[in-house]
Amino acid sequence: MSHAHVEGNTIDHLERATLEGKNKILGFWIFLGAEMVIFGTLFAAHIGLRGELNGGVSGAEIFSLPIVAIMTALLLTSSMTSVMAIQAMHRHELKGVALWLGITVLLALGFLGLEIYEFVHYVHEYEFNIQQSPFSTTFYVLVGCHGTHVAIGIVWISLLIGQLFKKGLTVVTAPKVYVASLYWHFIDVVWVFIFTVVYLMGKVG
Amino acid sequence: MAHAHAHGHKKRYTGIMDWITTVDHKKIGILYLFAGLLFFAIGGLEALFIRLQLAYPMNEVVSAQRFNELITMHGTTMLFLAALPILYGFFNYIIPLQIGARDVAFPFLNSLGFWTFFFGGILLNLGFITGDGLPDSGWTAYAPLATEYSPGTGMDLYSIGLQLSGIGTLLGGLNFVVTIVNMRAPGMTMMRMPLFVWTAFITSILIVFAFSALAVGLLMISFDRLFGGNFFNTAAGGNEILWQHIFWIFGHPEVYILVLPAFGILSEVIPTFSRKRLFGYTSMVFATSIIGFLGFMVWAHHMFTVGMGAVANTMFAVATMLIAVPTGIKIFNWIFTMWKGQVRFTTANLFAIGFIPSFTVGGVTGVMLAMAASDYVFHDTYFVVAHFHYVIVGGTVHGIFAALFYWFPKMFGRTLNETLGKITFWLLLIGFNLTFFIQHWLGVVGMPRRVYTYLDGQPGWNEMNFVSTIGAILMGVAVLLVVINIVITLMKPKNAPADPWEDGRTMEWAISSPPPEYNFKQTPLVRGLDAWWVEKRAGNKEMTPAEPVGPIHMPNGSILPFIMSIGLFIAGIGFMYDTLWAIIGGLAVLVICMILRSLIDDPGYHIEPEEIEGKGVKA
């Protein structure tokens, strides 16, 4: 790997300025491909099994669309704030990046909090847990898998904010921020599908 | 092209620590090769016990339970822990050399992939040590046998161990895709890549998508077994067929994952030993891509007898038969590579050439199996066992041994013994045909698969099974000879030249055997397909460089992948035995290591030009 000068336009896009950065971005897209298969399989299982209630409750009975709508608003907004963070990064504004990422994390925490409340409520009110029915199993595994991804994203982005303050915006930290925002958009898209397929279609029955 | 360079210190480990912390693709390749060979030996022993049990009717070498464990472990071990890791060994070692790169895209991830595979493999085999039961529902683990009707920890070893080693495989596949896309030397367009790199590329894409589906399926099995889930619990309304769909959406690409690299190996070995370029390179590339794509469209031909209906069955039947076309194209291309060439029968080439008739036999029985109405007769009988062993042993294993003999001098600096190699080849050829040809017949006269014994007095069954067992013993001897060959060769001095076959065509033969740590003193300039052959024909003794001599940036090793894998291993055991501290502790180790890796920047170190000139390159 030889030395060379940093070219002009790489200053705008720090994340692509090095081979390592490009590799990370391509690698992450491939990883997202794998994640698409993972969620796709979980969706297929859910769609196939959601009619089997085993004498338990259905989605129409227990889903609260208002809460789910708030959760959706929080997550979609957090996706937008992560875009603002990337734009700040392209303007080399470290404080802007940290601010927007921080808001993203807060919105995500709101989402996660509501989801945890939702699950606890289901278990207490309806004994709607993993064991109740094929519907309940696929619900918790699919939506829970998504929630786990959100939780991981929260920890990841928080640590990134800390790193940014310590090391600044460099050709090493920029790809990390970019890749984290890719991850966040993916999580958001998956939620749109969950909201539609699990909750909306489940409510309609 | 800038890169982040700070002048870090090189952490130099030696001995075992060097191997545990290495992120060098060559060392990791060797680790994969030996780990894979170890599991291959274990899988082979399992096969020998299976055949010993079946040598006589109502035999009592092993119990019914133990037999079901043996067939499950044999399949699982051979496919996940032996064949693919050995191929990964060659991918790892050879691909960067063939594309003119100094390492893979993600060296740390490379190491992580190896250690998770390795510890996953240990977890899968843990039952041999704990005596707590082994997986016993077949490598296909059909529910509800694998869930409700296999109490105990045996099938947890399967669902969790395979999950862990599957993560390793996934990471490896991802690594190779990015490496091949982003890190080719200047001048190497996609259509100038060696075919081995092409097949590795398509294989890696298949791995990324197929293993993800498997991961979800295994997760579902774990949920049903450990947490009372209802995915496959028919009493509660679950559907056992769902498992079959998910498994085979993985399972069919899996067999192409196993055979495409062998196709790639053949496409290197045969041209080299025919002194002729690969016939029909372009169509080989297209054929490989089509096989990869179609491989995802045919999974339900494993489910013809499930009752999906005639429409589904015929669609999958026709799609499956179509794959024969690109595969046939390849067979003819190899034959015509040799046509009008000068064929040299080294051991590597014997295995490559032996592949052609053997795999073709397996391929034609595959077409017969694809015909749904015929498959109603063949399914789950020894006919299927014969088919897949012909394509796996006649195909993948031949490819693996060809690669072993071909690239051994490059990897280890010594050439394997040719005489022993040739005896191995003939013994394996005779042995495997003896074992499996007769099984076609056994299947159609009525012997099902996965039977721990058979009744006496069925016409011909005793003799046919006995002959099959003799063949298996011959195969065992052949593999033993390979092991002996490796051991005695490694004791010889390292004196192989850079191009020991003299007719090397691709860039790995342009550098010393074994290559220096940094592979290429200067990144090479690729001026055509078969880049090294092009240089040799132009009268050059080295590759034309694409850059001046300069300091070479190298990554540091790290102990973190090893520790992370142990953390996952402990968490896996915790899930299996319902031990909370192990689950939390193991996962905590994983998370802490990931955080450390992210927070602590490791810029690697540089090898300065003075050090490079000193080492030199052996011609």
Add this chain to the structure above:
Amino acid sequence: MVKRWMKRLVPLMAMMVLFLTGCDFQLAGALAPKGPVAEKQLELILWSLIVMIFVLLVVFVLFFTAIFRFRRRRGQDNQIPEQIEGNHKLEATWTIIPIFLLFIMAVPTVALTFNLEEEAQAVEGQRVIKVVGKQFWWEFTYPEEGIVTAQEVYIPVGEKVVFELSSADVIHSFWVPQLAGKKDANPGSKTINYLYLQADEPGVYKGKCTELCGQSHALMDFKLIALEKDEYEAWVADMLLTAEVTAETQLGAELFNAKCLVCHAVDPGMSSVGPNLNGFADRMYIGGFIDNNAEKLAQWIKNPIGMKPGVTMPPFENELTTDEINEIVKYLQSLH
């Protein structure tokens, strides 16, 4: 025209296959079909075999020619052969011909697959026998006649029979090699399968489970017995009669009712956890594969798991004395 060709080549191929694997081996199983379904399936197999042997011959001839004619000879070391990139004509040939070959195999495949499915689904007015696979035995129910039996299923010769397949536990698969290909017996109510077959000759046909189902998967054999119509009717009538308890079998019957009835019905129409034992004395085998005689039967009752690993029937060697077991055996041997 294709059909005529196939009919001529079929016996030729059958003979060739015999030749290939040695004269000692008899045609059996799917190679000795005794009904229309198995015959049609074997025809398709042999047709595909002919086409595939043709392919193999072409490949083998080219292959052996290549390695013999073009092996390296002395004195060639300094000559480099011509580096041939490809040949469009050849490549087109070996793309198009295989596609054609696949076509002539795919067409009969699609036809037969649909034909078999249609026949199996045409259940109205058909004789349907319900098959339930259980670890490790087979239960057969005749809804019209009101008979529940196990391990041996009787059908009339020359009549189409439809089997309704399901399982009480894990996935099994129902296969009578000489009469038809197999179909899976799945647990759960949404995955019930229908398989049709017909026996053209009277006889006892071997049946096997062909999906790994646990320890005794290998021993989960059953028999399909085809009888001429009048004999079949006689069997039905016989099954509907229950055996009378005599003074000889009185003690055995009482012991049976106390210890065995909880799992084994003897009433002709009752399903039970274990096999219905009505007519047990006429069955050829115990547990599907053990010769049905007094000695083996006593051994079975003492310790069934020792003879057939993994069975659900518990051992009775500690619960019953040898004499008691022999009494039960006598009773069972009276169940005609």
